[in-house]
Amino acid sequence: MFVRYRVLPGNQVQVEGFFQGGAPAVDGIVRVYRPDGSLLCPPGVLDEKGLYTFSYTKAEDLKVKVSLEEHVKEKLIPAQELTDAPPAERTEPSRLAEMLAGLSLILALAAFWISLRNAARLRAVHSATGVSSRVAETPHPTALPTGPSRD
Numbered sequence: 001m002f003v004r005y006r007v008l009p010g011n012q013v014q015v016e017g018f019f020q021g022g023a024p025a026v027d028g029i030v031r032v033y034r035p036d037g038s039l040l041c042p043p044g045v046l047d048e049k050g051l052y053t054f055s056y057t058k059a060e061d062l063k064v065k066v067s068l069e070e071h072v073k074e075k076l077i078p079a080q081e082l083t084d085a086p087p088a089e090r091t092e093p094s095r096l097a098e099m100l101a102g103l104s105l106i107l108a109l110a111a112f113w114i115s116l117r118n119a120a121r122l123r124a125v126h127s128a129t130g131v132s133s134r135v136a137e138t139p140h141p142t143a144l145p146t147g148p149s150r151d
Contacts, residue, residue, distance in 0.1 A: 024050025
């Protein structure tokens with residue numbers, strides 16, 4: 001069995017376990033140890049792709065141990081490859097933005113309803129007065145003289 005790792009953004013490390021030929025080490029148990037021998041996090045399990053991701057809060061030398069049946073492999077992750085930044089915080093969308101979006105939707109629906117109501121009222125007025133729905137032709141104004149005539 002082989003083990004490799006990748007340092008990801010947001011203070012995370014992805015561990016991959018695989019066998020010769022590339023087959024994933026599915027269900028391998030992953031343990032991550034601090035320099036003092038304590039576990040960084042509870043043991044994890046490699047998924048169907050042979051991957052497991054864990055988070056850390058400070059840069060320190062870590063030992064990753066992956067075991068599957070009689071196979072055991074260890075990998076050291078030097079602190080220099082890790083950063084001391086705090087884990088990436090997930091920001092929630094602004095409640096104000098959500099409220100404004102909802103208000104905009106309500107106003108748009110109200111405007112649409114009012115336009116439908118006004119169209120229905122106009123049709124009723126036109127049918128009651130006998131005015132056709134076609135637009136009546138507007139008379140064109142006659143041309144006005146622009147100055148004294150020279151006749």
